[in-house]
Amino acid sequence: MGFWTRLTHHFHMLRIGALTLRNGLMMAPMSGITNLPFRRIAKRLGAGLVATEMISAVGLARRQEKTFRYLKSDPEERPLSVQIFGSDPQVMAEAGRVAVDAGADLVDINMGCPARKVIKTGAGGALLRSPDRVRAIVSAVRAVCPVPLTVKTRTGWSADQPVASDIARIVEDCGADAITLHPRFVAQRFSGQADWGIIAHVKSQVGIPVIGNGDVWSPSRALDMMQQTGCDGVMIGRAAIGNPWIFREILDLDKGLNPRPPELWERRKIILAHFSLLTDLMGEERAAKVMRGLLLYYTKGLPCSSRFRGAFTGINDLDTMIAAMDAYFSLLTGSSGIPILRPDPVAHPTSAEEQS
Ligand SMILES: Cc1cc2nc3c(=O)[nH]c(=O)nc-3n(C[C@H](O)[C@H](O)[C@H](O)COP(=O)(O)O)c2cc1C
CATH class of the missing domain: 1.10.1200.80 (Putative flavin oxidoreducatase; domain 2)
Structure with missing residues (x-):
């Protein structure tokens, strides 16, 4: 990418339904990782939106105490996206209602999780095999949900069923306010590479904001994703773990500044x-x-x-x-504050993936 294109500001305010985010840079929901402390830290370092990990719709609808704990929030992290997973439209609608009552600023529906225990209940990525159910779920949640509603999904169930564009059109039709796409198939789990071309294609098919996600390992890759796909926002998962500064670094780079790695x-x-x-x-x-x-x-x-x-x-x-x-x-740190040990011979562990 050339010097001049780097000067373009990509991460301006982003509207999702009635909500305006300070920027379109988001932290991905990650089970066991994106708890309240991590979300607050990501927010301090510039993320425009953070999300809870996926929360069981059944647990929320039954108001189970164990499930409710995931809804604990703090003003610092707002606006907060609460992600729910499930397969029954009415239960999902009830869960959406409960999440909003508990303070969710957005409700996000998980349609991509490849975990066996989720798939076997017909939820998460399994929904990509049932477009009718996708329609029923999004419509049911939409009907009761007064806050912006989003869907996070993958390319399809397996390589012979690339349904992301169909799914995107369905969820837009049913009233969703944005869609996030991690362009891998469910069956791939995390293997291979995210195919950003699918993000560009989905973007050309719908009018709602499209958030790109997958394999953004460095600040420049976030700008590359926006430039290559035309997506409206970028969501970052694994690269933020232990490295929440990535959000600030991306915003710096976007402004034409040198990214400031943490001292x-x-x-x-x-x-x-x-x-x-x-x-x-x-x-x-x-x-x-x-x-x-x-x-x-x-x-x-x-x-x-x-x-x-x-x-x-x-x-x-x-x-x-x-x-x-x-x-x-x-x-x-020497007295000058400069590291005095020599770098590890094994450099950044993600570099193999970064070369992709
Ligand atoms: C440990 C872990 C837990 C995850 N949990 C969730 C989840 O609860 N909900 C969800 O939609 N995606 C979940 N994901 C997927 C991420 O949100 C994201 O789509 C994926 O990691 C690709 O983005 P990345 O390449 O920036 O990591 C999880 C990913 C990881 C690595």
């Missing part, structure tokens, strides 16, 4: 904020468990991070974890 002090500040929000949400013991996994992501690609990982195994309490992180960070 160590800022990385530390956000990690500690993440710790603290997790502790508030789930108590110290569980927060420590979750943070153990997240710290590996937060230090991915830093110099000698594999050495840190080694030192880190077996630590179970937050204080010791923070002390180990501080020891590692101070090793990285």
